[in-house]
Amino acid sequence: MYVSFGNLDKKLLITIIFPCFIKLRRIIRSKYGDEYNISMNPYMHVSFKFLSFILCGILYLIIKCRTKKESRDSKASSNIKVKNLKSSSALIVKNIKKENKELIDLNDDANINPVKEEQIKSIKKEKRKQLLFVILLSFLQMSGALIKYIWKIEKNLSTDYSQTIDFLFQIVFLTAFSIIFLKFSIYSHQIFSLTILIICLIPYFIETYIFDKDKNKIFLILIYFFSVQILFCLSNVLGKKYLNIYIEDIFLLLFKMGSIGWIPLLLYDSIFHIFSREDSYHGIIPFFIQLFKDTNNLSKKIILFFVDLICSYLQEISLWLTVYYFTPCHLFISQVFGEFIDTTLKMFIDYEQSKKYYHPVLKITFYILFPIAILSVLVFNEIILLNFCGLSKNTKYQLNIRQKIDGNYDIDKSGNLIPFNNENRTTYLIEEDEEENTDEQTLFS
Numbered sequence: 001m002y003v004s005f006g007n008l009d010k011k012l013l014i015t016i017i018f019p020c021f022i023k024l025r026r027i028i029r030s031k032y033g034d035e036y037n038i039s040m041n042p043y044m045h046v047s048f049k050f051l052s053f054i055l056c057g058i059l060y061l062i063i064k065c066r067t068k069k070e071s072r073d074s075k076a077s078s079n080i081k082v083k084n085l086k087s088s089s090a091l092i093v094k095n096i097k098k099e100n101k102e103l104i105d106l107n108d109d110a111n112i113n114p115v116k117e118e119q120i121k122s123i124k125k126e127k128r129k130q131l132l133f134v135i136l137l138s139f140l141q142m143s144g145a146l147i148k149y150i151w152k153i154e155k156n157l158s159t160d161y162s163q164t165i166d167f168l169f170q171i172v173f174l175t176a177f178s179i180i181f182l183k184f185s186i187y188s189h190q191i192f193s194l195t196i197l198i199i200c201l202i203p204y205f206i207e208t209y210i211f212d213k214d215k216n217k218i219f220l221i222l223i224y225f226f227s228v229q230i231l232f233c234l235s236n237v238l239g240k241k242y243l244n245i246y247i248e249d250i251f252l253l254l255f256k257m258g259s260i261g262w263i264p265l266l267l268y269d270s271i272f273h274i275f276s277r278e279d280s281y282h283g284i285i286p287f288f289i290q291l292f293k294d295t296n297n298l299s300k301k302i303i304l305f306f307v308d309l310i311c312s313y314l315q316e317i318s319l320w321l322t323v324y325y326f327t328p329c330h331l332f333i334s335q336v337f338g339e340f341i342d343t344t345l346k347m348f349i350d351y352e353q354s355k356k357y358y359h360p361v362l363k364i365t366f367y368i369l370f371p372i373a374i375l376s377v378l379v380f381n382e383i384i385l386l387n388f389c390g391l392s393k394n395t396k397y398q399l400n401i402r403q404k405i406d407g408n409y410d411i412d413k414s415g416n417l418i419p420f421n422n423e424n425r426t427t428y429l430i431e432e433d434e435e436e437n438t439d440e441q442t443l444f445s
Contacts (some may be wrong), residue, residue, distance in 0.1 A: 006382040006397040011325045012333075017319035019338025023345065025311035028304065036301040037290045038308070040150035043283035047265060049145050052313040053258025059317075060251035101285065133242050134253065137235055138260040144231030151224050158214060158221065163339045163366075164205035170335055171197065173233035174328050181241050186328070189396040197376040200369040204362075211340045211359040236319075236328045243324055250324045291405050332377040340370050 033039030052200040151157060171194065178184035209218065224415075243250065265284070291301055322330050343366060347358060378384040385392040394400050 002184055002388050004384070004385045004387060006385050006393075006395060007400075008383065009325075012330075012383065013320075013332055014318050014325070015333040016319050016337055018315060018334040020342055021311050021315040021318060022338055023342055025308060025315065026342070028050060028308050028311065032304050035297065036304050037287055040153055041283040041287055042146070042153050043269065044266075045149040046142070046145040047284050048309060048312045049141065049264070049316065050258045050262040050265060051309060052316040053254045053311045054262060055259065055309075056251040057255035060249055060255055063086050063249060063251065087327070093231075130246055132272045133238075133246075134256045135260055137239055137242065137253075138257040140235035140238070142261045142265070143255060144235065147224070147231070149391050151227075155217070155220060155224075157217060157224055158212065158247055160208055160212065161205070161221050161225065163343065164201050164208060165222060166229065167335055167339065168198070168201055168205075169229035170233060171332065173229050174237065174331060177237035178328055181237050182244075182327070184329070189382070189386060189391040189395060192386070193376040193379040197373055200373045200376070204365055204369055207359075207362055207365055208383045211362060233328070236323050236331065237436065239320065240323050240328055250320060254320060313338055326381070330381050333381060333383075336370070336374050336377050340374065343370075 029039055039046050047218070152159075175184070175194070177185070179186065209215065212218070240250075242253065269282040269284040272278075273285040276282075291305065292298065294301070319331070319334070322334060343358075347363060375384065379386060379391075382395045382397060385395055385397060
């Protein structure tokens with residue numbers, strides 16, 4: 001078969017679920033955003049991101065409680081006896097008799113363990129590096145979110161280019177940063193798929209520009225998408241590197257990022273609210289004041305607020321779980337599926353409104369090129385394999401097959417695969433061994 005599937009994992013559904021939550025949140029904000037004062041409030045958009053991270057602490061606590069319970073059950077069934085141990089004890093097994101073990105603390109005398117102090121210093125240094133790493137990730141998320149929402153609202157930038165410029169920058173930065181920081185290797189099938197993907201996006205970008213009514217903002221739009229994607233892509237790749245280095249739960253990392261980002265954001269907003277009456281430079285506290293001001297529709301606003309927050313929460317979880325379980329480049333799948341779903345819904349559900357934004361030529365081009373773009377990102381991430389011209393040779397699926405073949409099969413003189421047996425190797429290998437043994441007997445006879 002020229003086309004086949006690679007290793008399919010049910011966790012790949014996360015990459016498709018992710019854009020669904022984005023679309024649901026967009027619908028809520030577009031239809032009901034004005035009712036609870038969020039549509040034109042960039043600071044609340046940023047605030048939702050970090051509140052979503054903080055909510056991940058709930059999942060972490062649930063997992064932690066279950067782990068502790070399992071740990072207590074395990075300790076209860078253990079026969080190991082521990083005597084007089086401190087929190088930073090150095091231990092030695094004193095007596096071993098079958099299953100009975102006695103652990104003794106060596107730290108009663110400080111001179112017995114001279115490396116203890118150096119170990120403590122090393123641990124503290126590593127924890128500082130870990131904290132600085134999380135602060136960097138939170139800063140990148142904060143900077144990217146502020147630029148994304150403030151520029152978009154203040155400059156009234158068109159989102160039509162998110163299908164092309166935004167996606168192209170994401171492809172470039174995620175791939176480049178993965179190569180630099182994660183030692184990601186690019187093979188022939190990925191070069192091929194990226195080439196096809198770019199070929200699909202360029203003509204659609206040209207048509208979008210031709211039919212754009214506000215062409216004078218194109219340079220500002222380029223800077224905008226460049227700035228947003230370089231910050232978010234760097235954050236996603238470094239987040240993956242952090243999870244590779246440190247053995248830490250993904251939800252704990254997100255909780256740390258949310259807490260580190262939310263506290264200065266709220267502090268900044270509070271200072272401006274106290275000393276300035278200009279709401280254009282902050283918006284979190286004014287949002288909650290406005291939320292509770294209108295008591296007639298308070299219950300509806302609160303419901304909308306929590307539904308919006310839950311959508312943001314699920315969106316962030318699905319994004320970071322994609323990075324955690326797979327690679328940052330799997331976000332290509334979420335991006336292209338998200339744009340396809342979003343544009344399709346605009347064209348068919350809100351048909352009258354879509355006439356203002358989508359020229360008939362754009363619609364035709366979109367439905368010709370974007371299915372090809374979807375196939376390209378699936379090939380790039382080895383979900384679909386192209387079994388011609390050697391394009392699937394270096395995929396994980398084929399490498400695993402070759403590894404199994406090398407471990408379980410041998411090759412006869414005709415080049416056919418035959419089962420490998422240590423006691424009875426392949427015929428031509430036995431013949432060679434027999435010839436060598438014959439030669440040795442001749443020499444020593």
